[in-house]
Amino acid sequence: MFTAAELEFLRSQRLGRFATAGPSGWPHVVPVMYAMNDDGSLDFDVDGVKLRNLTAEPRAAMVVDAMGPRRGVSIQGRVELIAPERARLKPVRHFSWGL
Helix, strand or coil: CCCHHHHHHHHHCCEEEEEEECCCCCEEEEEEEEEECCCCCEEEECCHHHHHHHHHCCEEEEEEEECCCCEEEEEEEEEEEEECCEEEEEEEEEEEECC
8 A cells, every 4th residue: 555665764763643533533643652563553552532532433544744944644444542641553545754
């Protein structure tokens, strides 16, 4: 799903901004440290509000970006809980800039 340049960028970073939707519909965005898997999915820790939101609604988004030069990848997908307080974002769509 990702281009070679996008994969290289995602593997070079470790911090993303992860967004879920709460029961009221308001977005909840928090920084998360992630690990990139060979299949293009991203693993990260979830607890508290993130975990509650994902239990009700598995659709989520993440942005991984860098400033200098401006570049990044925005990912939308579905999240699967893979262990207690551990989740995996499986991309459905994405776009990138500056790569």
